[in-house]
Structures are given as structure tokens and as C-alpha cells.
Amino acid sequence: MQILEVSIYFFSIFHLSSSSGTCSKCIQRGEVYCPMFDRCGILPFCLRWIDKLLNCPDTRNISVQYDEQFTRNKMMPLAAAAYSDDPLPCMRKVLPNIRLVNTYSVSCSYETDSLIHITTSWVAYLLDRINWIDYNPPPIFHSDCFAYIGIDDVEKVIVMGFRGTEGLFQLLEQMLQYHRGRKQFFDNGSIYEYFYNAFNLLWTGGFEKGTRDVLGNSTDGYELWLTGLSLGGALASVTSSYIAKLNLFSPSRTKLITFGQPRVSDYDHAAWHDSTFPYSFRIINGRDPVPHLPPKIGPLALFHHGTEVWYPTEMWPLSNYKVCKEADGDYCSNTIMLYNIMDHVYYFEVDVGEWGKLGCK
Ligand SMILES: *[C@@H]1O[C@H](CO)[C@@H](O)[C@H](O)[C@H]1NC(C)=O
Ligand SMILES: *[C@@H]1O[C@H](CO)[C@@H](O)[C@H](O)[C@H]1NC(C)=O
Numbered sequence: 154m155q156i157l158e159v160s161i162y163f164f165s166i167f168h169l170s171s172s173s174g175t176c177s178k179c180i181q182r183g184e185v186y187c188p189m190f191d192r193c194g195i196l197p198f199c200l201r202w203i204d205k206l207l208n209c210p211d212t213r214n215i216s217v218q219y220d221e222q223f224t225r226n227k228m229m230p231l232a233a234a235a236y237s238d239d240p241l242p243c244m245r246k247v248l249p250n251i252r253l254v255n256t257y258s259v260s261c262s263y264e265t266d267s268l269i270h271i272t273t274s275w276v277a278y279l280l281d282r283i284n285w286i287d288y289n290p291p292p293i294f295h296s297d298c299f300a301y302i303g304i305d306d307v308e309k310v311i312v313m314g315f316r317g318t319e320g321l322f323q324l325l326e327q328m329l330q331y332h333r334g335r336k337q338f339f340d341n342g343s344i345y346e347y348f349y350n351a352f353n354l355l356w357t358g359g360f361e362k363g364t365r366d367v368l369g370n371s372t373d374g375y376e377l378w379l380t381g382l383s384l385g386g387a388l389a390s391v392t393s394s395y396i397a398k399l400n401l402f403s404p405s406r407t408k409l410i411t412f413g414q415p416r417v418s419d420y421d422h423a424a425w426h427d428s429t430f431p432y433s434f435r436i437i438n439g440r441d442p443v444p445h446l447p448p449k450i451g452p453l454a455l456f457h458h459g460t461e462v463w464y465p466t467e468m469w470p471l472s473n474y475k476v477c478k479e480a481d482g483d484y485c486s487n488t489i490m491l492y493n494i495m496d497h498v499y500y501f502e503v504d505v506g507e508w509g510k511l512g513c514k
């Protein structure tokens with residue numbers, strides 16, 4: 154009984170003070186915040202500090218709830234749909250009345266294919282890091298980016314699904330190799346060059362026209378859903394940013410859910426994203442390594458926008474998950490040290506790409 158009272162006591166203290174915004178006040182004063190004691194400053198026995206506003210639990214928009222059923226039963230199949238050149242069967246499983254507006258396919262990324270090239274580029278990259286040589290990696294091979302747009306006039310939903318490169322090791326290598334490039338995102342930070350380029354090739358390769366055609370029609374009362382896995386998740390995120398910034402659709406009616414999304418932009422852009430989109434979730438399966446790339450450190454420090462939803466062990470219907478209160482802190486999936494590439498392939502215990510290719514049967 155006593156234990157219960159004590160924990161209720163602590164819970165209410167935590168609850169009251171965290172809703173009063175202690176963390177953001179600390180950071181605005183130029184101090185760090187200790188979540189363990191809910192106090193500002195470097196305190197003895199405090200194991201972890203928060204030094205960025207986006208990691209403050211009180212800066213999260215708590216009016217939007219994570220909907221696990223929606224994510225599992227609707228957004229995951231819609232992400233899988235992008236893995237088939239005919240996405241309609243997967244789309245129809247989720248929204249029986251949806252019609253396909255179009256699909257878009259472009260050569261969009263830089264890939265290296267030979268072991269010799271990968272090795273030399275890594276050596277050059279390392280020499281560059283210690284300022285021995287100046288290394289600007291050349292674009293070499295192309296892979297495909299694919300996206301679709303669908304519209305359901307009964308449910309009043311517009312869906313955009315994205316597929317990125319399928320070679321995981323190439324993706325990892327590219328993400329490290331291009332670590333220095335960035336592209337300005339208007340006045341709000343910058344986007345990692347590799348993802349910006351992929352987005353831009355898709356956008357100029359027909360996707361912009363498709364987007365303007367669909368969103369140019371009357372969309373009163375419609376929602377816009379964007380989704381994708383891996384690089385597809387990065388493309389969904391960057392696309393949502395441009396659609397909002399170009400005023401093509403209201404961010405308050407936009408829902409972004411990505412799976413195993415890598416970091417796409419820097420802190421300033423992440424701040425813009427979080428203050429623009431109330432409904433934005435990044436789903437992370439256990440030990441998936443890709444959300445931890447490109448790293449938060451280095452010449453171009455990248456930072457995740459919110460909101461991370463982390464499934465620490467499994468993704469079955471009753472598996473536990475955590476809606477994380479920090480955008481990209483030493484918290485949730487960032488506490489993982491050992492990664493498992495299979496956790497990037499399977500989401501909700503389904504091999505998303507393979508399942509999508511088979512029409513989600
Ligand atoms: C936009 O509306 C017109 C007229 O109702 C229709 O013919 C057209 O198919 C619509 N475009 C899209 C992309 O839905
Ligand atoms: C985005 O940029 C504008 C103009 O520089 C600035 O006023 C605004 O605070 C920025 N938004 C965020 C969320 O950083």
C-alpha cells in the first residue's frame with residue numbers, strides 16, 4: 154500500500170512538473186535538464202541530461218495520439234504497396250474504393266556496385282575525415298525510386314506511398330559516404346543531400362505534376378496520408394515537407410507514418426517539422442540500424458523529427474511499444490548498441506517488401 158502511495162506521489166510530482174514545462178524552461182535559460190530529478194542543471198547522481206529543446210517531453214504535441222491499429226492495419230500495407238509495380242491490390246486491402254492516380258518511377262540514387270569501388274571510397278572517406286585529401290564522391294550507378302498516388306473519394310483520403318533502393322548495404326554505404334552534403338530547406342534548416350537528390354529526381358520526374366493535379370482539385374475534408382519504409386520513409390518525410398512549405402495541402406490534415414526511416418535533416422529542419430505537423434510518427438522495430446544513420450555527430454549533424462514509436466522486442470498485436478517523449482535523445486531506440494539488420498526488413502512481423510510484391514496476400 155505504502156509503495157503504491159509513494160509511487161502515486163512521485164508520479165503526480167513528475168506529471169505536474171513535466172506539464173509545467175520545466176525542461177524547455179531550463180534549455181531556454183541555457184541550462185541542461187535532468188529528467189531523473191525533473192530539475193535544471195548538472196546534478197550529482199543524475200545519469201542523463203537533455204540539452205536540446207526537441208528532446209524536451211513538454212515540447213511534444215500530446216493532443217495527437219498514436220493509433221497502433223491504424224498504423225498496423227492501414228499504413229503498413231500502404232507502405233508495402235509501394236514495393237509492387239502494381240500497388241493497387243495492397244491499396245484495396247486497406248481502402249476498397251481507392252483508385253490509383255498514377256505511379257512514378259525514376260532512377261534516383263547513387264550506387265556503388267564493385268567491391269573495389271566501395272573499398273577505395275571508404276579509404277578516401279576516412280582520409281578525408283582526417284583532412285589528408287579532399288574527397289568528393291562521384292555519383293556512379295543508379296537505382297530506382299518509386300512512388301504512387303491514390304485517392305479514395307468515399308473515405309476522403311489521398312495516399313502517397315514511397316519505395317527506395319532495395320540494396321540495404323548500398324543504402325548504408327551511401328548514407329555514410331554522402332555524410333557531408335546538405336541542401337537548404339527554405340529558411341528552416343537543411344536536408345541531407347542524398348535524400349534531397351532522390352526526392353528531387355522523383356518530384357521533377359512527374360511526382361510534382363501528379364501532386365498538383367490531385368491536390369489542385371477540391372480536397373475539402375480530405376486527409377493526406379504519406380508512408381514508406383527505409384529510404385521510402387525518408388522520401389515520404391521530405392515530400393511532406395515540400396507539400397507543406399509550398400502550401401499545397403494543410404499540414405493539420407496530413408498524416409505521416411514511416412517505418413525504419415533514416416535521419417533526413419538537421420536540427421533546424423526537425424524543429425520546423427515538429428512545429429508544422431501535428432501527426433507524424435516514425436516507427437522503429439527493435440534493433441533496426443537504419444534509423445541511427447546518418448549519425449547525429451560529425452560535420453553535418455543530423456537529427457530526427459518526432460515522434461518515435463519504438464517496439465523494443467517484437468511487433469505482434471499485443472507487443473509492447475513506447476511512444477517516445479524525446480525526438481532524438483539518448484532514449485528509446487537510441488539506447489540500443491547492437492543492431493540487427495533483419496529488424497529493418499520485418500515490420501509488424503511481416504517482410505514488408507516481399508509481402509507488398511505479392512499484393513499483400
Ligand atoms: C480532378 O477533377 C476532375 C473533374 O472532376 C476529374 O476529371 C479529375 O479526374 C480529377 N483529378 C484527379 C487527379 O483526381
Ligand atoms: C522557420 O524559418 C522562419 C524564417 O527564418 C523562422 O521565423 C521560424 O522560426 C523557423 N521555424 C522553425 C520552427 O524553426
Ligand SMILES: *[C@@H]1O[C@H](CO)[C@@H](O)[C@H](O)[C@H]1NC(C)=O
Nearest residue numbers: 214215216217405428431432
Ligand atoms: C497540437 O495538435 C493539435 C491538433 O492538430 C493542434 O490543434 C494544436 O495547435 C497543436 N499544438 C501545438 C502546441 O502545436
